[in-house]
Amino acid sequence: MKVKKILKLILKVILFTILAFVLLFGGIIAYNTATDYQPVQKEKLEVSGKGFYNASRDSVITILSWNMGYCGLGKDMDFFYDGGKGVRPEQEAFQKYLNGALNFLARYDTIDMFLLQEVDTNAKRTYYTNESNLIQQFLPHYFNVFAKNYDVRFVPFPWYSPMGSVVSGMMTLSKIRPVESYRYPFYANYSWPKKVFLLDRCMIYTKLKMPDGKYLVVLNTHSSAFDDAAELREVEGAIMKSVALDEYERGNYVVIGGDWNRNPPGFDFKKFKTTDAGRTVEPALAKDFLPDGWKWVFDPTMPSNRDVNEPYKKGTTKTTIIDFFAISPNLEVIENKTLPTNFEYSDHQPVFVRLKIKADSTIQQKQIPFSVKMNKKKVSK
Numbered sequence: 001m002k003v004k005k006i007l008k009l010i011l012k013v014i015l016f017t018i019l020a021f022v023l024l025f026g027g028i029i030a031y032n033t034a035t036d037y038q039p040v041q042k043e044k045l046e047v048s049g050k051g052f053y054n055a056s057r058d059s060v061i062t063i064l065s066w067n068m069g070y071c072g073l074g075k076d077m078d079f080f081y082d083g084g085k086g087v088r089p090e091q092e093a094f095q096k097y098l099n100g101a102l103n104f105l106a107r108y109d110t111i112d113m114f115l116l117q118e119v120d121t122n123a124k125r126t127y128y129t130n131e132s133n134l135i136q137q138f139l140p141h142y143f144n145v146f147a148k149n150y151d152v153r154f155v156p157f158p159w160y161s162p163m164g165s166v167v168s169g170m171m172t173l174s175k176i177r178p179v180e181s182y183r184y185p186f187y188a189n190y191s192w193p194k195k196v197f198l199l200d201r202c203m204i205y206t207k208l209k210m211p212d213g214k215y216l217v218v219l220n221t222h223s224s225a226f227d228d229a230a231e232l233r234e235v236e237g238a239i240m241k242s243v244a245l246d247e248y249e250r251g252n253y254v255v256i257g258g259d260w261n262r263n264p265p266g267f268d269f270k271k272f273k274t275t276d277a278g279r280t281v282e283p284a285l286a287k288d289f290l291p292d293g294w295k296w297v298f299d300p301t302m303p304s305n306r307d308v309n310e311p312y313k314k315g316t317t318k319t320t321i322i323d324f325f326a327i328s329p330n331l332e333v334i335e336n337k338t339l340p341t342n343f344e345y346s347d348h349q350p351v352f353v354r355l356k357i358k359a360d361s362t363i364q365q366k367q368i369p370f371s372v373k374m375n376k377k378k379v380s381k
Contacts, residue, residue, distance in 0.1 A: 029193045044180070047177070051141060052177070055210050059211055062353070063352070064115070066346070067346065070119065071098040072097065074093065084308055097344075098134070118170075118346075120166070135171060143177050145178070151200070172206050172220045184239065187239075188224070189232070217254050230283065245291070248328045253330055257351075262283070265286065266287070266296065267300070271301060272301060276314060299336060331355045336351070339352055
């Protein structure tokens, strides 16, 4: 009899534990659903800061793109989403990564534009530090815009140390005053309830007036990550392509830069001149993704991203190229390179390009009503 009572008690404890877990997780899903970030179709971004008003008369533009990994994925970090165990660095390590990243940006303050991804403004993983404000302080001579792409009240994963609240986004900074800047959403998303815990991806559209009266349109992108997001990346790519081709048809100059989370056309990690181990991110962008004349610009000799399943170990940790630029035919590429940081402050290394408006550009500017059709699409995973 005593054995039966003990077994019944154990069974009750197990059942109550399961019920409590189900109710708790159900409550978290309900709470995140009720507070889910719902971005508008097209959001005009407020331009802050103090840059220079006009573009240089020589029509040369320099751009640096960097996924800063929210200054939480430095050299010694791994990450639970990608096979590691880490959730956030110790506060001292985070401060080291943050200081290093900010000083790096300040050291390159002669560059005309910065395209930054994964910039936290209020997140547990970065000790609620407003990185956007700090970047503005370290780069005071730039205009800047910020677009939110991650706003979740509570991320319950991993169960042993929940990531908690996250507010994060992207920044575009420019010494040339933008004529206008917008947040364009990438409507593709995971199905419910997974989507209430993940990012609402987007790109930042920024238009700058050039000396010849035309415009340079710069698209700052951060496409979907993870192996199960290949279909999402296709939808995101189609949206970027539609906007880019529309602007080029108008006679404007176009640059797409950022973290594409896929390899560029022609990528081959065997060309790395470093001792880094390489890997591919399938499927890579097709060579005919953009029409003839468009240029895919990346440094084939240097990786831009590392795996975060382990702390970075040169020669062992797998690396690849997923940060790069697409350049319209009416722009000339003078220089491009990946700036080596040894992944000290982020799981990405910055990529740089120097461009010039082609003197023989014959595309005439057309007065076309701006209209880009974007279809909402959800992908069930």
